[in-house]
Structure formats: structure tokens, C-alpha cells
Amino acid sequence: MTITDHCVVSLQYTLTNPEGETLDQSKPGEPLVYLHGASNLIPGVEKALTGKSVGDEFSIVVAPEEGYGVRDEKLRQKLPMSEFEGFMDIEPGVEFRVDDDDGNVEYFTIVEVNGDEVTVDGNHELAGITLHFDIRIESIRKATPEEIAHGHVHGPGHCH
Ligand code: ZN
Numbered sequence: 001m002t003i004t005d006h007c008v009v010s011l012q013y014t015l016t017n018p019e020g021e022t023l024d025q026s027k028p029g030e031p032l033v034y035l036h037g038a039s040n041l042i043p044g045v046e047k048a049l050t051g052k053s054v055g056d057e058f059s060i061v062v063a064p065e066e067g068y069g070v071r072d073e074k075l076r077q078k079l080p081m082s083e084f085e086g087f088m089d090i091e092p093g094v095e096f097r098v099d100d101d102d103g104n105v106e107y108f109t110i111v112e113v114n115g116d117e118v119t120v121d122g123n124h125e126l127a128g129i130t131l132h133f134d135i136r137i138e139s140i141r142k143a144t145p146e147e148i149a150h151g152h153v154h155g156p157g158h159c160h
Contacts, residue, residue, distance in 0.1 A: 057135070109125070
């Protein structure tokens with residue numbers, strides 16, 4: 001069986017940046033389980049996984065455009081402290097969401113606090129980074145009709 005749309009895939013992965021630092025990895029015995037073809041993973045990874053089989057082990061390089069996007073410097077903004085009235089913590093690393101008038105939700109992270117000035121960044125933390133993945137396919141099965149309808153995997157550790 002090879003990976004096609006509507007397959008549930010279990011895999012082990014290690015994600016490193018171009019400097020070779022590990023950014024993220026699955027734990028032994030706890031593979032990443034996802035529904036293929038439902039945009040559950042970044043496009044560059046789904047593309048590379050299509051057609052692979054159980055036991056396949058490979059490395060891929062994913063450009064930002066096929067990963068978490070390029071950085072948008074407009075999403076990095078300096079705001080006056082007065083905009084944060086009512087916030088519990090105003091310190092680097094704190095994430096918050098903004099609902100705009102059109103019903104869009106954006107997530108920002110406070111990256112710097114300098115006196116009365118707060119710098120926030122709405123880029124994904126991996127935006128603009130070329131990602132290196134080492135991947136090993138552990139198992140592949142057909143998704144259930146319910147999983148396909150929901151667009152995600154069901155089972156232990158998942159949403160239902
Ligand atoms: Zn569901």
C-alpha cells in the first residue's frame with residue numbers, strides 16, 4: 001500500500017533548521033498520525049509523502065513557500081502599552097488572538113517589551129525558515145468514511 005489521498009499515515013520525523021538544530025521531533029512509540037490529502041500537514045511534506053510505502057526512510061528539504069510561508073514584515077508591529085489594557089501578562093513569548101471586523105482570527109506573539117512600547121509578531125514561528133525533515137513511514141491504512149468527512153484522524157489521542 002502506498003500513500004494516496006484518504007490514507008491514514010503514521011510516521012516518525014525529525015525537523016531541523018538549516019543550522020542543523022532540531023526544532024521538533026516525534027517521540028519513540030508516539031508517531032505523528034495524520035489523514036493524507038486533507039491539508040493536515042504543510043504542502044511540501046504532503047507532496048513528498050505521496051506514493052511512499054511502509055518502511056520508507058527519507059530526507060526532504062521544504063522551502064518556506066511550501067512550509068509555513070514567507071515572513072510578512074507587516075505582521076511585526078510596535079504597539080503602545082495602552083493597547084494591552086486588561087492583559088494579564090505583557091512579556092515576550094505571550095501569545096494572543098485578534099478578531100478583526102471581518103471575522104478573521106490572527107495570532108500574535110509578544111516578542112519585545114521596551115518601556116511603553118510592545119513589539120508583536122503575527123508570523124508563524126517557522127515562517128521564512130527552510131525546513132529539513134527526516135521521515136520514516138511506520139504504517140498506512142485506509143481512512144474511514146467518517147474520518148474523510150471530518151478531514152482528520154479519529155482514535156486514541158485525537159479529537160473525539
Ligand atoms: Zn472528527
